[in-house]
Amino acid sequence: MQFRDEIPTPALLLDLDAFESNITAMAAHLRARNKGFRPHGKTHKCPEVARALVRAGAIGICAARLSEAEVFADHGIRGLLVTTAVVGRGKIERAVALAARAPDTMFCVDEEKNVREIDAAAAARAAGEPIRLAVDLYFGRTGVVPGQPALELVRVIESLPHVAFAGLQAYDGEAAHTTPFDARGTRTRTSLARAIETRRLIEQDGIACPMVTGGSTGTYRFDAEIDGITELQPGSFVFMDLDYERIGGPDGPQYHDFKNALTVVTTVVSRPPGFAIVDGGYKAFSTDRPFTPRPVGLEGVTYGWAGDEHGRLGMEHASRDLKVGDRIEFIPPHCDPTVNLYDAIHALRGDRVEAVWPIAARGKSQ
Numbered sequence: 001m002q003f004r005d006e007i008p009t010p011a012l013l014l015d016l017d018a019f020e021s022n023i024t025a026m027a028a029h030l031r032a033r034n035k036g037f038r039p040h041g042k043t044h045k046c047p048e049v050a051r052a053l054v055r056a057g058a059i060g061i062c063a064a065r066l067s068e069a070e071v072f073a074d075h076g077i078r079g080l081l082v083t084t085a086v087v088g089r090g091k092i093e094r095a096v097a098l099a100a101r102a103p104d105t106m107f108c109v110d111e112e113k114n115v116r117e118i119d120a121a122a123a124a125r126a127a128g129e130p131i132r133l134a135v136d137l138y139f140g141r142t143g144v145v146p147g148q149p150a151l152e153l154v155r156v157i158e159s160l161p162h163v164a165f166a167g168l169q170a171y172d173g174e175a176a177h178t179t180p181f182d183a184r185g186t187r188t189r190t191s192l193a194r195a196i197e198t199r200r201l202i203e204q205d206g207i208a209c210p211m212v213t214g215g216s217t218g219t220y221r222f223d224a225e226i227d228g229i230t231e232l233q234p235g236s237f238v239f240m241d242l243d244y245e246r247i248g249g250p251d252g253p254q255y256h257d258f259k260n261a262l263t264v265v266t267t268v269v270s271r272p273p274g275f276a277i278v279d280g281g282y283k284a285f286s287t288d289r290p291f292t293p294r295p296v297g298l299e300g301v302t303y304g305w306a307g308d309e310h311g312r313l314g315m316e317h318a319s320r321d322l323k324v325g326d327r328i329e330f331i332p333p334h335c336d337p338t339v340n341l342y343d344a345i346h347a348l349r350g351d352r353v354e355a356v357w358p359i360a361a362r363g364k365s366q
Contacts, residue, residue, distance in 0.1 A: 002353040005327060009267040010280040012342040013329065014357075016349050018261035019238060020052075025258065026220065026237050027056040033224040036231030038062055038081060038213060043235035043336050045361035046345060047075035053238070062233045066091055066098070067364035073102045075360065080105040081134065081213065083169060083233070085142060087114060091366070092121045096131060103129050106166045108136040110144040112156050115163060122162035130164035133157055134211065137198065139172035139191050146170075146194040151201045158207055167211025168202075170195030171233070176216035180248045181255075188219040189226065196228035217258070218247050241335040243289055263296060263329040264338065266311065268322050276301075276313040276322040280330065283308050286337035293330035298322075303330065340365075 004013070030037045039053050042064035050061045050072055060079020063069035069080045086095045086107050095118065099105050109115050115133065122131050135153055136143040144150050150168070157165045172191040178184040195212055202209045215223035215232035217240075223232055236244055239262035249255045266280035282305060285293050292303040293311070299319035306312040315322065322328070332338040339345075340362055347355040 004265070004348055004351040004353070007265060007346050007353065009265050009327065010284040011265050012339065012345050012359075013263045013265050014239070014345050014347045015259075015261045015263075016347050016354060018259035019347075022237050022240070022258040022261060023052060023056045026234060027053075027058070029220065030224055030232055031057060035224050035229065036213075038079065038231050038233050039238070040064070040083070040233050040235030041068060041072060041361070042083075044238060044339060044345075045071075045359050045364065046339075046357050047072060047077060047360055048347075048355070048357040049238060049345075050075070050077045059231065060104070062235070063361075065365055066095055067366040068361045069105065070094070070098055071361040071364055073098055073105070078102055078104055081169075081233070082107045083136075083171065084108060085110060085114060085136070086118070089117075089121075092117055093125075096121045096125050099131050100125070100128070104132070106132040106134050108142075108169050109133050109157075110136045110138070110142055110153070112153060115153065115156055115160070119160040119162045130162055132166040133163050134166045134169045134213070136169045136171075137195055139170070140174055143169075146198045147201065150198045151205060154202050154207055154209075155205070165207060165209070167209055167213065167230070168195055168199060170212055170214035170229075171216070172214070172219075173216070176218035177243070177247050178218075179246075180253075181250050184219060184247065185222040188215075188222050192223065192226050192229055196226070199228060217244060218255070221257075236335055239335040239339070241338075242291060242294055242331055242333045243335075246291075260331050262332065262335055262339075264293065264332055265327055265329045268324050268326045268328065269310070271322065271324050274315055276315055276318075276326075276328075277306060278311045278313065278328055279309060281305060281307050281310045283341060284311075284338075285330070285332050286334040286341075288337060289333035291333055293332055296329040296331060298328060 266278035270277040300317035
């Protein structure tokens with residue numbers, strides 16, 4: 001049996017009570033509104049987390065990349081949706097192979113050439129069932145413009161023998177972090193209204209559109225109330241981070257719908273005058289946000305980057321002293337890329353390590 005203070009640092013820790021509370025809350029919210037629950041695996045990249053979500057009622061798992069989906073499939077996860085385009089001969093052949101062993105896997109597309117290449121690859125492999133394709137709608141990043149352009153792409157899919165139209169993906173990434181709370185609601189409602197209108201056009205054309213998927217941790221409250229959205233794909237809610245805390249909630253500037261379940265534990269390795277140096281630097285935390293990790297249970301200090309391997313804590317106004325060997329946990333700025341820096345998650349119940357979960361899809365960004 002291992003305990004919290006025996007884990008070599010830096011390391012990724014998961015508070016199982018908070019984690020399970022987050023999953024229960026999201027699953028119950030969506031179930032009560034008759035929305036499907038297909039949470040995003042890009043946050044955790046971990047088959048054990050995916051299994052916990054499926055046990056809570058998830059109908060499948062989203063994957064940001066083909067290689068990520070392959071890992072989940074290798075571990076028995078089904079109902080996969082690859083939310084980014086699979087482009088290039090090698091990847092398309094792998095996608096067709098993945099669909100052969102996990103036939104309910106869906107792949108997002110947003111242009112005709114890619115659709116035809118997938119159809120041709122499926123024909124060459126003599127795939128049994130058509131490859132299921134979801135049309136990705138454009139909201140500032142990838143996707144085809146909603147409305148008539150999307151309908152034209154759906155018609156192409158319907159005209160080909162080895163692919164099948166599975167539905168629409170309507171993910172507005174910018175909406176997730178729009179502030180304040182009311183503006184976030186306006187943004188996501190506007191985007192999803194375009195998706196619902198696109199679905200109406202498709203069905204008017206005599207084509208079934210069984211799925212409209214999208215949403216996020218930041219917008220789930222609004223998205224779950226919208227008729228025509230069939231399922232949501234939130235991700236960060238399982239762990240949470242400082243970035244989401246800052247987006248604001250209905251009652252103020254902080255977002256507290258879910259608990260901070262994920263921390264990075266470090267050790268004080270040096271104590272020069274006025275500072276405490278910890279063994280967590282650029283390689284221990286994501287660095288893509290304009291704010292730094294926040295220590296847990298230690299007030300009056302600010303973390304500063306001190307290189308690849310180290311962080312610096314100014315101790316002048318610290319709520320307590322630190323000495324070499326002391327351990328400090330931090331809430332990361334952004335959970336997804338932080339998780340991708342580690343090989344495993346240490347899952348704790350109180351101070352006891354209940355399990356160590358491999359992050360099997362770490363680095364699977366292809």
